[in-house]
Amino acid sequence: MTIFSDVAPVRFEGPDTSNEFAYRVYDKDRVVLGRSMAQWLRPAVCYWHSFNWPGADIFGGGTLPRPWLAPVITRSMAEHKLEAAFDFLSRLGLPYFTFHDVDAMATAGSPGEHVVNLHHVEELIAGKMSATGVKLLWGTANLFSHPRYAGGAATSPDPEVFAWAATQVRCCLEATHRLGGENYVLWGGREGYDSLLNTDLKRELDQYGRFLSMVVEHKHRIGFKGAILVEPKPFEPTKHQYDRDAAAVYAFLQRYGLAGEVKVNLEVNHATLAGVDFEHEIAAARAYGIFGSIDINRGDPRNGWDTDQFPNNAQELVPTLVQLIEDGGFTSGGFNFDAKLRRQSLDAADLYLAHIGGMDTLARALLAAADVVASGALAKLTQARYQGWSGDLGRRIQAGEFTLATLADHAVKAGLDPRIPSGRQELAESIVARHCRY
Amino acid sequence: MTIFSDVAPVRFEGPDTSNEFAYRVYDKDRVVLGRSMAQWLRPAVCYWHSFNWPGADIFGGGTLPRPWLAPVITRSMAEHKLEAAFDFLSRLGLPYFTFHDVDAMATAGSPGEHVVNLHHVEELIAGKMSATGVKLLWGTANLFSHPRYAGGAATSPDPEVFAWAATQVRCCLEATHRLGGENYVLWGGREGYDSLLNTDLKRELDQYGRFLSMVVEHKHRIGFKGAILVEPKPFEPTKHQYDRDAAAVYAFLQRYGLAGEVKVNLEVNHATLAGVDFEHEIAAARAYGIFGSIDINRGDPRNGWDTDQFPNNAQELVPTLVQLIEDGGFTSGGFNFDAKLRRQSLDAADLYLAHIGGMDTLARALLAAADVVASGALAKLTQARYQGWSGDLGRRIQAGEFTLATLADHAVKAGLDPRIPSGRQELAESIVARHCRY
């Protein structure tokens, strides 16, 4: 019995149910464009916000019932937490979870203790996974909470911190591998700076490049087949993080020869903090061939920090889901609920309600996106816009037949006076809106 | 006689002058750390905001006395404008100017007319440059104002627009070359999108890559030795521009094989719209080897569009000037005042007052930065932070002696428990502040 045991396993009951602890839209086996909802969405619950966060914010202490938490976590508290977590996971019925090393393990005071404590809990996790069937979408090492990481991990001013980070990542990558994790994520929460005045930016980028190269080398050494994913975020906790957005990561990966080895785990709220629509990050990552996985949540459009709210507006996610469908779905990635309760959502039941609302939102977005794709309306409208590029001039330009000079000569000679076609943006937006009916 | 003839040539008169039409700090020949202020700053007046903008905003019409402006510019109006512009330039006493093709020329209705009209005004500009000694920092083609560019230039849905853009850039690059311009700039104001729903992002990036490659080829073909500079901006006029910030440009340049050929012209207000400090853009561009030139202005920190105000807070610019001094100054770049009057600054005299205030701001920042650099205080503080990397462990990591596994083993064995040094951020900020005394 845990605090989560009062809720019966959550089932799909359809939109007309009056049961708040049921899925109204997410029907994991429902087939959409040839595969099941669960296969398209590959949803995961995160360990940190759900089980390791007490409801504290910067102005106040914990509000949520998380009896297994304390400043120092013992093995028995970690075990208590694990019991509750898998009780929740198995009742919620989603296929995956994700975790940081320190979310799950007993607090360690030295590198040696870290290795031992992580290994201890890894075995317990393996047992729970086996017992419940819940799988690991990805693991990650927390390289930002401990005071030693205040100045960064790979980009720390102190090489001993770099070495500590190497220890954590090595162990967590190996644990992820053994647990069958499908990806390994690095979020560089403090890989950045608080002030440029005391920072050697070039040196720190070089350190970061070296670190990632070492991680990639180790992945191959141990035979891990999952993807290595970097998670962009523009700031918070630092003033500026090097992994600002997908383009910044791609700039960095190319610079350090990692573009074929590392992809991105894109988070909705991180994109919006960076000032870009989430669907842009997806599109940019796809264009550059580095799209990996998604942390699904949302920010508050009026507040300027990472509120990590559960998604609840399906229409906002349709452009993302359309792209996912066009790609034929994730390869190793999935939708990880990197989302947390509001601080006043005080009951154990709220964690169910939040995830159920989030899953139904994803399911609505998937169904709407599938209808949009099936209708062909957006694709047709877009293709019509670019049809000139299928004409003679367009083909010749793309075939490399012109230099700047010869193309200019052509323009002058032909007396070009182009009239671009209407972009039909309002119609395109209406097409998306009208399919959001679930 | 022009509207600018009432003001006597602007001279340096020192901080105690009561003459508003004199420089208080900018003394072009004053030697700072081995070279003159003018050599460090290489300031330029821009043609567009100063002479080609009537004081209109999105909610109201022109307020400024610019009698040479009309919806269609004739040759005689262009000549009138040129006369006034060089009258102002020669009285203001700054060494450079910058211009777009359409700022200076008579309106053209076809590619052929464009070629002729630009050539006509180019000869007049050459005469004025020769007569006044004012030099050209850079030229650029306006690929965003005409309706044909509503959907982009290189990234237009219509290849004829691409060809029009090629015509303008070819002509303007050649004119810049003949006029002795030291750089050529491309600002992709509409190279982006208004909506992803009707946009093929990958295709548009490819088109943009092709276009820039053609520009680079043409530069070499004609023997232009100046730098080709792309100017990042995140949005406005479009919803999202591909050249969002320095990192996004570097990602793009590497992808399309242009990283050795193209650099960036960084603008203060564009950086802040992108959500990054301007000094970050400088630092990122330096780290990636693509720093070229600067558009100096400032945004309003509470308004979310490109206000293009004249800079007036020297302390804000010190981190930028420190970096510039560390680099030994610009190569081909300079500080271009891409800044415009407020709409209520109604008198011809205001254009002087604004530029004088801006120049004195740059001069103050230069003097303060030189003092900061000369004191060595910031450099010493920063070096102290990273001193661990000069120790044994740091050197071995940098020498590539460790894999992730062996470094982790080392950490465990050594029982590392690092204590990072204080970042001394408040002291660093105080060091900058205390040198701002000019």
Added chain:
Amino acid sequence: MTIFSDVAPVRFEGPDTSNEFAYRVYDKDRVVLGRSMAQWLRPAVCYWHSFNWPGADIFGGGTLPRPWLAPVITRSMAEHKLEAAFDFLSRLGLPYFTFHDVDAMATAGSPGEHVVNLHHVEELIAGKMSATGVKLLWGTANLFSHPRYAGGAATSPDPEVFAWAATQVRCCLEATHRLGGENYVLWGGREGYDSLLNTDLKRELDQYGRFLSMVVEHKHRIGFKGAILVEPKPFEPTKHQYDRDAAAVYAFLQRYGLAGEVKVNLEVNHATLAGVDFEHEIAAARAYGIFGSIDINRGDPRNGWDTDQFPNNAQELVPTLVQLIEDGGFTSGGFNFDAKLRRQSLDAADLYLAHIGGMDTLARALLAAADVVASGALAKLTQARYQGWSGDLGRRIQAGEFTLATLADHAVKAGLDPRIPSGRQELAESIVARHCRY
């Protein structure tokens, strides 16, 4: 025949129609909670964006076919525009329109000419209204586009500008009255400042208070029964506008004794620029008794200016519609589409598509909100949160039985240790989401 004549009158055809020029959800006579959709929504088309804006932005000229526009509008051009406008209005089938004086009239060079030209077009408008049945939701005077208003209208540094503004408002208020307008709006687009350094804020507030008082006096003098509405906006075109948001307006109205006479016309994009959710502005205006009418549109959540896009996400509007339903609907107000096409929406047809999409969005939001209200789920959840205030202590506090001291004494004596109830925010959000199915 006008450019808008190619589209047949727009009808409701239901969600499954393949006709893009039909309403899918907005069925004006459909009864929802006791009244028709048209009665709930009272939608209006605005004259300015639809017919008086050529598709220009700050970086480029007009793109849209608006053959009746030119720098100076003659009477015949104004008539041409009017013909096209009412052709569009009658085909679109919405009950209301809104206009600024200068949108509709021939350009005037003096106060006297203004009076005459406005009167001329007023008569033509009256004829068109009579012929088509389209009604006037509100009129307003444009006190921001002409250069004389660069420094404000009522808050201008020049009393002659104040007098010009008085002339325009007097005439437009009287015209609105004669045309049967149901409200009169003042948007103080330049009632603010560009810089505090040259501004006497207190003096300008006093001027604004005097001006509004004169408008109220005149309203009563002529017997206008509609509401006088001020429209909040935080900035743009100015750096700071005094009518920042609903609370700022209410502060001002109380200060100048106008709280019972003036209400607010709230705009979605203005609220979001001010950093508040639109539904907050509605709630604040209702709490303070100053809610009047709505300008419906949306901003781009990543861009920092007034993009005035057509609304397209019904779920975002449900909290607003729920409040409207709770109030029993508008009194004199309505939903005015203060929205404009994107600059690439080049065809006359796009103006229909945009309004149709916007109306269907409003209709979807109305249906969803009606379902939310009918279900009682949100109201029940909210009442449960506050139930303590119906208990003994709550009632006594509200009855004024305690001073601070006696209440503190009570708390000590009772040893209070309150546990607040779960806020159930995620559930509340899910309740809204699940009703968005139209």
Added chain:
Amino acid sequence: MTIFSDVAPVRFEGPDTSNEFAYRVYDKDRVVLGRSMAQWLRPAVCYWHSFNWPGADIFGGGTLPRPWLAPVITRSMAEHKLEAAFDFLSRLGLPYFTFHDVDAMATAGSPGEHVVNLHHVEELIAGKMSATGVKLLWGTANLFSHPRYAGGAATSPDPEVFAWAATQVRCCLEATHRLGGENYVLWGGREGYDSLLNTDLKRELDQYGRFLSMVVEHKHRIGFKGAILVEPKPFEPTKHQYDRDAAAVYAFLQRYGLAGEVKVNLEVNHATLAGVDFEHEIAAARAYGIFGSIDINRGDPRNGWDTDQFPNNAQELVPTLVQLIEDGGFTSGGFNFDAKLRRQSLDAADLYLAHIGGMDTLARALLAAADVVASGALAKLTQARYQGWSGDLGRRIQAGEFTLATLADHAVKAGLDPRIPSGRQELAESIVARHCRY
């Protein structure tokens, strides 16, 4: 001996000192425009950030040496903290401090214990104040950190929480009174909402009005002569706080009959989060007669939360200091350093360095503002702008001689064609900049 005892008392040593633990500009007895720097600035150190915050942020634990902190504070820890705090205060040499009840006292589990523990520490504080001469600028109760306040204090959904808040405020107001505090502040950090969907905004405003009225009644009952100050902030920790900005507070105060009794404590970072310049908040509060005191700090212009950094750019503060000088200085208010170290400023010494930098910044701003005021340049420029209002038409309008109708008649008859004067904004900005030389 405390962790702060290593630094000798901080003295003014002038700009050329090489001692980092000395004031370079702040010379407390230096007379500026007739009074000492200390009298103008009335600076205070805050207890919470300086002594009660361990350097934690939302992503990581405490980094700073604060050995007296723990999840539960005992009396002996509170005493240890007090010892260190007054050691620091007396060495820093600023005249004032500020505190929350819970910053200083031992943790209390019930209202009764709260009363006792606060009283205990009050006596110790009184002793320290007497011994060191440090005075109390203001006290305040922390109504936001304890989980009971998650849904607000005065605006809580639970009346028992309201009663708890009454207990804390009553005790802290009385303690402040006995300690000779010159003001009492209420910051309504959670007086707002996380979601409107579960909030009865009107009810909560009424509760807040009642609470403030009770506080005012109690102030008079006990004879406290200081000012009651509300501190505006737009959001964080809540999504939306009712005290958004000065205008919102004034709207509220008028509504609940408190406009003559309550003023505002304005914070720089709160203003900028609200989207307004800090000097605007000062100007608005002065215009409305509610200006009280200042929390001096700054935000990071690129980050969207309350970073509470020490101020370091004097020029930014000149417009505020000019207004303060125009008012003849504070009445009961002062400059409270509501500012905290960066998380990497790990040494005890950093707390000195940060405050010294902040004080010198204030002193520079004061000296520059005094020079600006003494020069008369800004005042003259502003008066010239409004000179029309001293003419005949301006005087008659202000004397109420016109109705809207008669003023319009006058405009028509006179054929008014006003030309507003140049705003000279760039010159005004240069005037400020050139005086920043300290």
